[in-house]
Amino acid sequence: MRTKINRLLLILLATAIGVMFIVPLIWMVTISLKSDIEAFLPDLSFIPKEPTLINYIEALKGGDLDVPIIRWIFNSLIVSTVGTVLVLTIDALAAYGLARLDVPFRKALISMFLSTMMIPGIVWFVPQYILFQDLGLIGTYGAFFLPATAGVFGVFLLYQFFLGYPTEIEEAAYMDGANKWQIFVRMFLPASKSILWTLAVITFMGIFNDYIWPYYVSGGNEDMLTLTAGIAVMTHGSYVNYPNKLMALSVIATLPILIVFLLAQKSIVKGIIHSGIK
Structure with missing residues (x-):
């Protein structure tokens, strides 16, 4: 009986948390479907009386500010994709080296890497900006995604997995004539597919x-902005008085993330709970 009650309480708690997350998203979508007049009515109904897609059309056109929304979307997708590929490549190589190769001062390096995770990211903002400015990278696409490659979260995540990989399988591969690179590409990477997806x-x-x-690193060039940074620009001028158009732009910015998450949902769950080799 007690087990059933505890399970019911957990279900109710999970439902309440889910509602807390989903209601703001639904509210954002409903506001984006309202006309200018309905968006400013004192009686804010949850469901639009006359749903319209005009806000999305105007948002994609740039509205009164005539900003390059399509260019911002393209910038966001390119920067995020290139940055993700670089992070996966660098983190996988670093984790493999620390976990399976004879690296000098390995324990000291791991401790140093992990200590950087305790420092809030905002602390690095000014020194990082000065560094990129000295390198002449401000106003270039490299400044957008290169800072992400310095993160150690992925290294630590893959390091834990690679460290637990059975040595017997690796030794058998060496006996068959495989070298370190072949073992890394043909054995470790396929085995860690779920974690890499996560x-x-x-x-x-x-x-x-x-x-x-x-x-800030766009160098004042409006065409270099990403979509999320561009939304901050769109809040200026006449858009600040049109929450329905801002919500439409926010929905557009949310869609790529939602699509990526839904497509990789199973792999993400598997990667989180994955703890060994089957």
């Missing part, structure tokens, strides 16, 4: 959703 989605979402860093 890291890819987390990285893609992190780069895509970031707006503070892209806003």
Whole structure:
């Protein structure tokens, strides 16, 4: 009886948390479907009386500010995709080296890497900006995604998995004539596919959703902005008085992340609970 009650309480708690997350998203969508007049009515009904897609059309056109929304979407997708590929490549190589190769001062390096995870990201903002400015990268696409490659979360995630990989399988591959690179590409990477998918989605979402860093490293070039940074620009001028248009733009910015998550949902769950080799 007690087990059933505990299970019921957990279901109710999970439902309440789910509602807390889903209601703001539904509200955002409903506001985006309202006309200018209905959006400012004192009686804010949850369901639009006369749903319209005009807000999305105007948002994609740039509205009164005539901003390059399509270019911002393209920038976000390119920057997030390139950054994700670089992070996966660098983190996988670093994790494999630390876990399976004879790296000098390995324990000290791991401790140093993990200590950087305790430092809030905002602390790195000014020094990182000065560094990129000195390198002449401000106003280039490289400044958007290169900082993500310095993260150690993915290294630690893959390191834990690679460390637990059975040595017997690796030794058998060496006996068959395989070298370290072949073992890494043909054995370790396929075995860690679920974790790589999880890291890819987390990285893609992190780069895509970031707006503070892209806003400043764009060098004042409006065409260089990403979509999330561009939304901050759209809040100026006449758009600040049109919440329905801002919500439409927010829905457009949410769709790529939602699609990526839904497509990789099974792999993400599998990667989180994965703890060994089957």
